[in-house]
Amino acid sequence: MQTRREFLVSSALVTAAVGLPRIGFAQSQDNITIAIGDEPTTSDQTVAWTGVDYNTIENYAEYLFPRNTDGEIVPGLAAEWTYSEDGKTLDVTLRDDVVFHSGDKFTAQDVVFSYERGIDKSATVKNRLRSLDNIEVKDDYHLTFHFSAPDVTFLPNRGAAMIASNSYFDRVGEEEFSRQPSGTGPYKFSSYAVGEYVEVERFDEYWGAVPPIAKARFIFVPEETTRVASLQAGETDLIMACPYYAVKGFDAVGDFKTVKLPVNHPTMSIVFSTQNPEDPWHDRRVRLALAHAVDTDAIINGVLFGVPQRLAFLAPYEVGYDPDLEPYPYDPEKAKQLLAEAGYPDGFDMELNYAITGRVQMNPQVAEAVAAYFEAVGVRTKLVGEEWEAYRSKYNAAKEPGSSYVALFTHGRAGSPDPTYNLGLFFRAGGPISIYNNPELDAINAEATATMDEEMRGELIKKAVRLIHEDVPSFPIYNNFAVYAMKSSVNFTPTQGFNFDLVLVKDMSFA
Amino acid sequence: MLRYALKRLGVGLLCLVGVSIIIFVAMRLAGDPTLLLLPDDATEQDRIELRQELGLDKPLPVQYAIFVTDAVQGDFGTSTRWKMPAMELVLARLPATLQLAGLAFLIAITIGLLSGVTSATTRGSVFDQGVRLGVTLGLAVPVFWVGLIFIMVFAVDLGWFPTSGRGSFAHLILPAVTMALNPAAAMSRLSRSAMLGVLGADYIKMARVKGNSEARVVWKHGLRNAAIPVATLAGIQLANMIGNTVVVETIFAWPGIGKLIIDAIFARDFAVVQAAICVVAAAYIILNLAVDLTYGLLDPQIRYD
Numbered sequence: 001m002q003t004r005r006e007f008l009v010s011s012a013l014v015t016a017a018v019g020l021p022r023i024g025f026a027q028s029q030d031n032i033t034i035a036i037g038d039e040p041t042t043s044d045q046t047v048a049w050t051g052v053d054y055n056t057i058e059n060y061a062e063y064l065f066p067r068n069t070d071g072e073i074v075p076g077l078a079a080e081w082t083y084s085e086d087g088k089t090l091d092v093t094l095r096d097d098v099v100f101h102s103g104d105k106f107t108a109q110d111v112v113f114s115y116e117r118g119i120d121k122s123a124t125v126k127n128r129l130r131s132l133d134n135i136e137v138k139d140d141y142h143l144t145f146h147f148s149a150p151d152v153t154f155l156p157n158r159g160a161a162m163i164a165s166n167s168y169f170d171r172v173g174e175e176e177f178s179r180q181p182s183g184t185g186p187y188k189f190s191s192y193a194v195g196e197y198v199e200v201e202r203f204d205e206y207w208g209a210v211p212p213i214a215k216a217r218f219i220f221v222p223e224e225t226t227r228v229a230s231l232q233a234g235e236t237d238l239i240m241a242c243p244y245y246a247v248k249g250f251d252a253v254g255d256f257k258t259v260k261l262p263v264n265h266p267t268m269s270i271v272f273s274t275q276n277p278e279d280p281w282h283d284r285r286v287r288l289a290l291a292h293a294v295d296t297d298a299i300i301n302g303v304l305f306g307v308p309q310r311l312a313f314l315a316p317y318e319v320g321y322d323p324d325l326e327p328y329p330y331d332p333e334k335a336k337q338l339l340a341e342a343g344y345p346d347g348f349d350m351e352l353n354y355a356i357t358g359r360v361q362m363n364p365q366v367a368e369a370v371a372a373y374f375e376a377v378g379v380r381t382k383l384v385g386e387e388w389e390a391y392r393s394k395y396n397a398a399k400e401p402g403s404s405y406v407a408l409f410t411h412g413r414a415g416s417p418d419p420t421y422n423l424g425l426f427f428r429a430g431g432p433i434s435i436y437n438n439p440e441l442d443a444i445n446a447e448a449t450a451t452m453d454e455e456m457r458g459e460l461i462k463k464a465v466r467l468i469h470e471d472v473p474s475f476p477i478y479n480n481f482a483v484y485a486m487k488s489s490v491n492f493t494p495t496q497g498f499n500f501d502l503v504l505v506k507d508m509s510f511a
Numbered sequence: 512m513l514r515y516a517l518k519r520l521g522v523g524l525l526c527l528v529g530v531s532i533i534i535f536v537a538m539r540l541a542g543d544p545t546l547l548l549l550p551d552d553a554t555e556q557d558r559i560e561l562r563q564e565l566g567l568d569k570p571l572p573v574q575y576a577i578f579v580t581d582a583v584q585g586d587f588g589t590s591t592r593w594k595m596p597a598m599e600l601v602l603a604r605l606p607a608t609l610q611l612a613g614l615a616f617l618i619a620i621t622i623g624l625l626s627g628v629t630s631a632t633t634r635g636s637v638f639d640q641g642v643r644l645g646v647t648l649g650l651a652v653p654v655f656w657v658g659l660i661f662i663m664v665f666a667v668d669l670g671w672f673p674t675s676g677r678g679s680f681a682h683l684i685l686p687a688v689t690m691a692l693n694p695a696a697a698m699s700r701l702s703r704s705a706m707l708g709v710l711g712a713d714y715i716k717m718a719r720v721k722g723n724s725e726a727r728v729v730w731k732h733g734l735r736n737a738a739i740p741v742a743t744l745a746g747i748q749l750a751n752m753i754g755n756t757v758v759v760e761t762i763f764a765w766p767g768i769g770k771l772i773i774d775a776i777f778a779r780d781f782a783v784v785q786a787a788i789c790v791v792a793a794a795y796i797i798l799n800l801a802v803d804l805t806y807g808l809l810d811p812q813i814r815y816d
Contacts, residue, residue: 038774041592049550123557124550178594194603195766196677221675221764225659229674232667357777389542389779396546432554 030214032490032508035221035230035239043192044178045162046117049124051359051500055240056198056218059505060101061183063158064092064111069493069507071317073155076208077106077163077184087150087452094141098207100165101189102182107140113166127432128153128160150450152457156417156498186211186506196220200505211506218503224361231256231485238492240503242485243361244307250485259492260307261482263315265422265499266410268360270294270352270370271474273398273405273435280348281406284471289338291328291475294373298330300478303365308478313465315414315479319454320461328475335377347378353395353407358388360410366477367408398435405435411474417498419461420449427468436473512807516800523796530792531582534785535575539567544779548591565591578785587789588782592775597782601768601790607677608767611686611759612752618691620745623698624734630699631706632729642699649696658689658762675764686763690756694748701744705737712736738809746802754791 038052045061048054066076080093098106112135118125119132131151136144147154154160168182181189186208187200197219204210219236221227224243230236231250242250242258250256270290272281280286296310312325339347352374354367364385371381386394391407398405412422412433423445429437441464448460468474482501486492492508494501544565545558562568566577581588587598630642665685666674672685709715710733718732719725756769768787775783806813 042594047594123548123553123561126557127550127553193766194600195607195770196764219676219764220766222770223675223762223764226662226675226762226764229659229662229667233670233674235674235676388777389547392546393542 032213032216032238032505032510033236034216034218034503034505035227035236036218036503037220037222037224037227037241039195039220040198042178043181043189043198044121044164045181045183046114046125046164047121047178048162049122054500055503056200057162057181057183058185058502059187059200059216060181060185060189060203061162061164062185063160063162064094065155065159067158067495069495071496073158078159081155083452087152087450088147090145090147090154092143092145094143095207096141098184099205100168100182100184101203102165102168104165104167104182106163106165106184108137108143109140110163110166111135111143112137113169114163115161117164118161122161125161128157150452152449152452153418153421156421158417187216190215209506212509213505216505216508228485231487234487237490238484238486238503238508240482240484240501241361242483244305244483246485247305247307247483255488256485257488258483258485259494261484261494261496261501262309263311263414263479264482264496264501265412265415265480266360267311267413267415267479268363268366268477269409269411269413269474270477271407271409271411271435272472273403274471274473275401275435275437276404279404280342280344280350283342285338285342286344287472287475288328289335289342289377290374290379291472292331292338293335293377293379294370294475294477295330296327296477299366299369303369304362304478307483308481310476310478311414313413313469313476314419314461318414318419320419320448320458320465322462322465325465325469328472332373332377339377339379344378347380349380349382350374350406351382351384353384353386353391353405355388355391355408355410356385358391358410360480363408370408370477395433395435399430401437403435408477409474411476413476414479415496415498419465420445420457423461423464424449427464427473438467438471438473441467512804516804519800519803520796523793523800526796527789527792531579531785531789532575534788535578535781536571538776538779538781538784539571539574541776542779543567544591544781547778582785582789587786590775590780590783592778592780592783597780597786600771600783601787604766604768604771605790607765608753608756608760608769610683611690611756611765611767612749614683614687615690615694615752616745616749618687619694619698619748622691622695624702624741626695627699627702628706628729628734631703631710632725634707642703646696646700649692649699652692654689654693654758655762657692658686658759661685661689662762675762677766686759686765689763690752690759694752697748698741698744702737702741705740706733709733709737735809739806742802742805742809746798750795750798753794 036055040053040056041050042048042053045057048057062077064076064078065073068074077095077098078092079095082091094108100106115135119129131147131149133146133148136146138144163184165182169177186203186206188203190201191199197217199215199217202211202214221230224241227239228243228246231239247258250258272287274282276282300306300308300310310327312327314321339345352367352371354363356364367383367385371383374381395407395409397403412426416422425431425433427436428434428442428445429439444460444464448457448464451457451460482494484492484494489511490508491511495504495507545561548561549557566574585598589595590597590600593600626642630639633639662674662685665671673682676682715728715732718728756767757773759765760767760770761773772784772787775787
């Protein structure tokens with residue numbers, strides 16, 4: 001039997017639990033708590049290389065050429081810039097009133113240091129600066145970038161390297177430099193609890209407009225359902241990567257809302273290796289048939305809760321967007337007819353690869369739906385789901401000529417810094433993530449990559465996109481949308497990060 | 512007893528070597544880490560360079576020899592994902608896991624023993640039926656589902672506990688209870704059946720005949736004799752909890768070793784997986800030894816020489 005003392009203790013415990021503040025850190029209107037999916041792999045902006053790093057880092061470190069919330073490249077650390085006629089040199093004038101959080105003054109030497117360190121330490125920076133020859137310092141606030149070939153992606157990538165202080169590094173050394181990073185951003189790095197959170201504080205000597213929110217805490221909540229619950233319970237003010245299933249619920253309740261960043265990388269697509277003559281899908285008509293076989297609108301509405309969208313190729317805001325290009329319409333009769341023409345009136349057997357883990361939500365469900373549509377036109381589809389790394393190894397192996405491969409893949413179409421960037425990655429023969437080979441396309445894209453004039457480049461990109469659309473080496477199922485869910489008292493305008501969805505505290509405020 | 516303990520420790524060390532070989536080879540069979548350590552747009556040349564830098568181009572036995580030489584000096588290598596010493600990362604996460612596993616274990620053993628023993632002594636009663644149903648449920652429901660339901664009910668609807676994260680004692684309750692359910696059910700079932708086996712024995716009748724109170728008969732004479740299988744299971748459960756926290760830690764965003772291991776596996780971060788598995792394996796070995804040594808305390812007939 002329970003004694004009176006035990007009873008008192010247990011009721012005290014329950015009372016204590018009930019009395020817990022439902023909103024801990026997020027109570028003050030000056031502070032905000034944000035749930036992100038994963039922990040950054042580094043705090044050092046020069047070493048950063050993967051999506052999860054930039055969520056926190058872009059709040060305290062900056063690129064030379066920032067983008068505003070409309071996606072336009074605007075003056076920032078670089079106050080002015082001019083390209084030479086041939087596109088091989090870029091003269092840059094820096095702002096002379098910028099200080100780092102460590103108190104060091106920002107000069108051209110910091111640019112050289114950051115680019116050298118970035119190329120040395122970050123594979124992402126290195127890859128984006130392949131065409132950079134050297135940086136010539138004229139004086140503290142003037143420098144010139146020299147390129148081996150014109151590179152239209154340099155500015156769209158915001159200059160590719162984030163800026164850190166050389167004198168700070170010399171003073172404190174490697175370890176402290178990454179333990180207590182110093183940038184020029186509107187927020188400064190204040191604390192980090194391994195596995196739990198990163199905190200940033202407003203930097204009052206910021207060169208630009210000082211933002212309204214004083215402090216932000218980024219907590220790491222990998223499970224999407226828990227992220228949703230943390231917002232519902234009032235523990236967080238804003239969550240990143242809100243799962244599609246929760247969007248309608250948040251929009252319906254007055255206390256919450258969602259903000260979507262449309263057409264983010266990647267484009268979930270069905271991708272074919274086209275190089276094995278033995279494969280039925282070596283025949284363009286078969287690939288086109290499968291593109292017509294899938295009712296992508298039904299998948300978007302039925303499986304993905306109507307949140308994302310499908311585009312023919314590029315988004316309307318991109319250079320070379322072609323308003324006349326239509327996505328492949330759903331037409332199973334035409335699909336069957338094309339299969340019959342290609343010599344497969346009774347269909348064939350095919351494996352469809354997909355990833356069961358990774359950054360994209362609901363992959364297995366989408367793969368199953370696609371497979372069902374393939375079956376409906378007679379293509380007997382075997383689903384092969386694997387963990388991300390194993391799946392990517394298989395994709396890489398499909399680069400070999402003669403390989404036989406079809407997958408639901410995180411492909412690159414819309415939403416890259418410049419369309420030539422994704423064309424080079426995903427469609428160029430020998431491109432790092434390409435299993436496609438089309439010399440005609442490569443020639444057009446090479447020309448586009450070296451064409452600084454936007455209008456001329458746009459025409460070339462249009463041509464390239466039409467070629468791909470005709471040949472169907474892949475076809476889109478849907479374009480990823482980044483969804484942020486927040487309390488209705490929070491105002492937030494997201495910035496297109498290109499290949500990453502960013503969460504910049506400077507663009508947040510409380511109503 | 513000291514000799515026995517030393518001998519067992521020796522065997523444990525051999526086990527640890529075995530575990531390290533298995534994990535070493537298995538991780539390298541699992542795939543090429545350069546696919547995950549480099550961005551999508553890296554070239555084949557970048558990958559070759561990185562493999563050289565990580566020493567992955569050397570033959571496996573050579574790689575293992577390097578690993579062991581460094582490990583005995585306390586250097587388990589550097590994490591490729593976090594760019595920090597692997598053991599430092601693991602040890603930084605260990606307290607969170609021990610805290611969680613410790614409380615979950617206390618809850619499991621308390622609920623398990625109380626319900627199991629009581630249900631054995633009241634066999635066939637409504638209470639017994641209820642416990643048996645509870646045990647079946649406790650063993651059958653998946654941990655991730657219970658965790659999410661707990662979050663929905665106790666954190667979102669009632670607001671009693673935080674949904675996730677680590678901080679106050681309140682943060683610990685939901686994950687610990689979630690983690691305790693399954694082991695509590697197992698302990699309950701085992702202590703019930705062990706007690707049922709013991710309660711019919713002659714020495715129990717003798718104890719009753721001598722005029723001992725029923726509580727003394729059950730909890731002293733009975734439980735003491737039923738304790739060995741229960742202690743064995745408890746040891747395994749505690750060790751399991753340390754090694755098996757991944758689901759609970761992921762759902763509740765608990766910064767422990769389980770989450771670290773799974774992240775490291777998905778990132779093919781060999782050094783961290785190796786260091787973490789060695790720590791978990793060492794915990795298993797030590798706990799098993801501790802359980803074996805408690806047998807002597809529970810049953811004086813057991814000798815270790």
